[in-house]
Amino acid sequence: MNKETAAALYRRLYRLFDGVTPLKTDCGVLCGAACCKGDGKTGMRLFPGEETSLPAAETPDGRFALCCGACEREARPLACRIFPFFPIPDKNGRIAVQADPRAVNLCPLARQAQAVAFDRRFLRRVKKAGVLLAKEPECLAFLRETAAEFEEIYAMRRLLTAGEETGEEET
Ligand code: SF4
Numbered sequence: 001m002n003k004e005t006a007a008a009l010y011r012r013l014y015r016l017f018d019g020v021t022p023l024k025t026d027c028g029v030l031c032g033a034a035c036c037k038g039d040g041k042t043g044m045r046l047f048p049g050e051e052t053s054l055p056a057a058e059t060p061d062g063r064f065a066l067c068c069g070a071c072e073r074e075a076r077p078l079a080c081r082i083f084p085f086f087p088i089p090d091k092n093g094r095i096a097v098q099a100d101p102r103a104v105n106l107c108p109l110a111r112q113a114q115a116v117a118f119d120r121r122f123l124r125r126v127k128k129a130g131v132l133l134a135k136e137p138e139c140l141a142f143l144r145e146t147a148a149e150f151e152e153i154y155a156m157r158r159l160l161t162a163g164e165e166t167g168e169e170e171t
């Protein structure tokens, strides 16, 4: 994907989330905006080619966007816009929207995803973002890598749960 294609793609993706967030109200009041507490050394993973759409100072290695705990909202990375969800492709490339299992320690919405009344527009926009990303081979590969990462996390959880159910108490 060349720079122009990437810039146009991320402009379009970013616009999907103008004024559209997981809840119709500000979910940051639930957790003290727990996902926006960057210390300038940590941050969010970028999607392929996304570094073309963010300031170079915030994307020093082109793979992560550094977060210092505040940003211009209209210039935030895609990972922040779709958090705590992710578009996951099935083997035919169809996109499903899943709560991000990497977010559960941080985000109450991800922990209670089955019980929360999310803004349906937001979920549709995450799906739309996935459909647009899946049209670019590098981005589709990135979605598939993330899907594999999710599967590893689910498998680990299943193992831990099975261990808890069958584990003997120490004497
Ligand atoms: S951690 Fe979750 S609930 Fe809290 S602000 Fe971020 S997305 Fe909203």
Ligand code: SF4
Pocket (backbone or CB within 6 Å): 035, 036, 037, 038, 066, 067, 068, 069, 070, 071, 072, 076, 077, 080
């Ligand atoms: S870049 Fe902005 S939206 Fe993203 S985590 Fe940091 S403060 Fe929050």
